[in-house]
Structure formats: C-alpha cells, structure tokens
Amino acid sequence: MSDIRTLQCRECGKEYAPGAIYACEMCFGPLEVVYDYAVIGERVSHESIQRGPQSLWRYASLLPVDEIPVANLGTGFTPLIKAERLGAEIGLPNLYVKDDTRNPTGSFKDRVVAVAMAKAHDLKFSTIACASTGNLAHSVAAHAAKAGVASFVFVPETIEEAKITATAVYGGVVVTVAGNYDKVNRLCAEVAGTFPWAFVNVNLRPYYAEGSKTLAFETAEQLGWRVPDHCVVPCASGSLLTKIHKGFEELHKVWLLSDKPETRISGAQAEGCAPIANAFHEDAEWVTPVKPDTIAKSLAIGDPADGVYAIDVVKKTGGSFGIVSDAEVVEAMQLLARTEGIFAETAGGVTIATVCQLAAKGVIRPDEKVVAYVTGHGLKTMDALHKGVKTMETTPSLSDFQHVLLESGYDASRDAGGPGPVLPFATFESRFSEG
Ligand SMILES: Cc1ncc(COP(=O)(O)O)c(C=O)c1O
Ligand SMILES: [Zn+2]
Structure with a gap:
C-alpha cells in the first residue's frame, strides 16, 4: 500500500531499511520515514481520497503501513469548525477549530497510535507499550483491546485520575511511575531494549509520528484542498507541530495542492513547561530542559525530543510561540466551551489561550485564515475546572x-x-x- 523508500537520519542523512529502529547508529539522530513521492503522486488524486473511508485511512497511501489494520477504531476525519462566535470575541473573523476531541479515545493520539499499531502488526509484535503523559496511554490501551494484544502503558503517577481510570478499563497493564514524564521516558527506553515489545513512541517512533500528518491532510481537504494562512499547535515533544508542516508539504509533493503551501505555524506551551517556546524567544541554539509544573499535564514534557525541529519549522514559516499561564488556560477552556460548545482538555486551553495572545499582539492577523488544533477532550481533565464553574442551587419548590x-x-x-x-x-x- 505505502511507498516507503527508506528511514533516514534527520541529522546526518544515513539511510536504513524500514524496521523497528528509531535512532541513527552513526550519530544517534532521529529517523524519519522517506517516501517515493513520484510513485504516490501517480496513484492518488482528490477523487481517490474522497472515495476512501471517513477516517484517517483515506490517506493510507501517505502513511507507512502495508494494510489498514484490524485494530481500526475509526480514528480521524474529525470536523473542522468555523468558530464564528469565538472568532468574533477575539477579532479573528476567519478562525477555525479542528476538533480532535471527537476521536475514539478523545484525543489526537488515536491518529499516531492507529499508524503505530498497524506497523506493530506488520512487524509481528505481540505486545504494545508506550511512555505517556496520559492521552497516549489511553489510546494504546484501547487499540490493544480492539486488536486483542497485550499492552503495557507507563505514565507518571501524578497524571489525572480520569486518564488512569479511562485507560485501566481496557484491561491492559497501567504502570504508574514515581517520577515525571522524562523519567518515565528514560525507563521505557531501557525496557524497550530489554523486552521484545513495540513501544509506539520509542522503537516505532518514526512510524507513529507520521500519524499526526493526517491532521494537515484533513485540514487541507476540509478547506477545499487549500491550506490555512496560520496554524496554532500545542507542543509537548514538538512532534505534532513538525508533522503538520510535513503533511502540508507532502500534499504539494504529490500534486494534491497546486500552490506551494505558505502556512505560518505557531506553537503553544504552558508557562509551567515551555522549554521549546523559551528557546524560540531567547533565540537559543538548544532547548534547555525544565521541570514541568502546570495543569496542562498532557503537554508536560520537560526535555522535548523534537523541540529543535519544531523551532526550525516555526522560524522558517514565520510563526511564533505563545506561553500562557494556568489561569489563562482555564479561562480559554471556558471561552471555547461557552462560544463554540466544545469542551477541550487543558491542552486545548493552551492552544486557545495562545490564539488569543498572538492575536492581541498582532502576530496572528485578522485577515488570516487560522486553524487552532484542539487535541483532547475536557472530560479527561475535569480537576482543572472544578473551582472555575458555577451552578444555581434550589430546593424542589x-x-x-x-x-x-x-x-x-x-x-x-x-x-x-x-x-x-x-x-x-x-x-x-x-x-x-x-x-
Ligand atoms: C492532547 C495533546 N495535545 C498535544 C500534544 C502534543 O504532542 P507532541 O508530543 O507531538 O508535541 C499531546 C501530547 O501528549 C497531547 O496529549
Ligand atoms: Zn545520523
């Protein structure tokens, strides 16, 4: 189905046969999937995609999978909503929200997991695992249940209770680790070297990350095969942001977009964990790790693997980064809910607060067609809101x-x-x- 040419090191360019590897043997750089775009371009058209399923699998020819997997929960093709009421409040008449709260487990992580699971199946793994800030664990556990394979998901013990419960219900093993995400990730790298398990975001990371491109593909298709002027993307590791950019570029490479995409891409981080945004604003060469302390727990990666690549995309597309406080995150969650009827988790609050901040600064202009990526459902982070909501109390009279x-x-x-x-x-x- 797919036309993967090779896996290639993003740092030194060395090529590898596609397998369960993720780092370059020469320089330890991350590996990236490279396709044969000339072959894919001959095969795909707007019509062939539109005839496909109402899910991310309509873009299978631009994904690194041999076949659509059995563990298909119908992820993707989520609505792109014209946010008229929100846009009017913040002075952006052409604002859209990509509502990825509508995925099977309520976050965009279903996209990356769907692709990683397909690859794990191709490579004949029988146990699926991950290091997660919460949403990935939830998605891996659900997909493993559907595929009938074992799962081990590793999360920091401090993540939201709702995410642990919603994950454990699928019957896999949830391992809570006494330490933050960066410690969890380090443990998982060691476990992946010890057990023959498919860690979706460790040894399958090059394939897994490709799933995020489908957010760009859908956005373009839903805008009538046009790209937006400006995107705002929440960042934890920074991978999602880089893949939205790669997705737009690929559509042009396979002739599905007539003009070269010129979308400005901006990132969103919370003040209590903003290593990528800080490095961007300080014009630093490296991303200095931080110790996360924010209610936006799904974005709490202090040492982001794709940070420098995210900064590179933001710089070359003319975007910026927002850094928002926890209070602004809660306010933005309520603003989105009250204007658009969309209940997002804290990561969505980070995105919307960043849209407000960058619009107020004039970085996002009113004439731009803007897409805000809302990547997770609010029912997963109820604790962040409990103090912020009001009710009216009465007796039954x-x-x-x-x-x-x-x-x-x-x-x-x-x-x-x-x-x-x-x-x-x-x-x-x-x-x-x-x-
Ligand atoms: C809801 C949500 N949005 C965005 C992200 C950011 O993803 P990335 O690590 O690719 O930057 C995450 C990561 O866990 C997430 O859970
Ligand atoms: Zn290399």
Missing part, C-alpha cells in the same frame, strides 16, 4: 427557584415575546397528582 433566579440577576425581558409555557404550572401539578 417553584417559589424557591423563582427566588434564586431573581437573585441571580435573571432578566425576564430577554424571554418576552417567546412562545411561553405550554400549560400553566398549576395544570401540570394537578394532572400529576391525579396520577
């Missing part, structure tokens, strides 16, 4: 309810001229008591 309603500042004139009650309350009450 109409007069008590009327009292609290008036106390709350209810403006009855708002409803004047509306259809009114279908039956007066007294009629309801008497019917009810008559049985």
